Amino acid sequence: MIRILLVDDQSLIRQGLKAMLSLESDLEIIGMAENGEEAVTQVETLQPDIVLMDVRMPVMNGATATRIICEKYPNTKVLVLSTYDDDYDVSEAIRAGAKGYLLKDMPSEELVNAIRSINRGYAQLAPGLLERVVIKKSPQPSQAESVPPALALLTRRELDVARLVAIGATNLEIAEKLFITESTVKTHINSIFNRLNIKNRSQLAIYANSDCLPNLSSG
Secondary structure (H helix, E strand, O other): OEEEEEEOOOHHHHHHHHHHHOOOOOEEEEEEEOOHHHHHHHHHHHOOOEEEEOOOOOOOOHHHHHHHHHHHOOOOEEEEEEOOOOHHHHHHHHHHOOOEEEEOOOOHHHHHHHHHHHHOOOOEEOOOHHHHHHOOOOOOOOOOOOOOOOHHHOOHHHHHHHHHHHOOOOHHHHHHHHOOOHHHHHHHHHHHHHHHOOOOHHHHHHHHHOOOOOOOOOO
């Protein structure tokens, strides 16, 4: 059973989500909050598996609440569900530690599947957000340009893995492309996260968007 906390400042949205998600036999709505401050308090008390988090709320916004929850309660995963697809909102949520960012106009069955995927440890972004916010095209750096200090700590293979993670490849896809095992892929990813001081694949994608990964679109 996936235990979910719903966070939205609109009562109608909260009740609608509760009614819809409660139809699924493996999902349980254990609480609701109308702002980020209430969400943090309820996470401490209820320890949900997933927080379905709105972004723009009074008292405390979703990004701030997400950062607090991810830092204090690492076993709870945050999935943002928002009306807004503003680049800043998306980036702030992912940087705060959210495992995904979806839009409220998405089909209900896709939201349910996204919740299950997040619970299994995968990241989820609404269609179009990855291309627009995370891996925007940028001029290719010349060979003479220096590698940023953090990336100088990565091996050649780790850079290859990082590029593929940043464009949304699964561990299996990375293993097949680089002719290595999935276990080796996982080892490389954990090493990359530790060296770059990031927590998840979505944050790596944001990191790549800052032009830190050379030749991101190559290969």
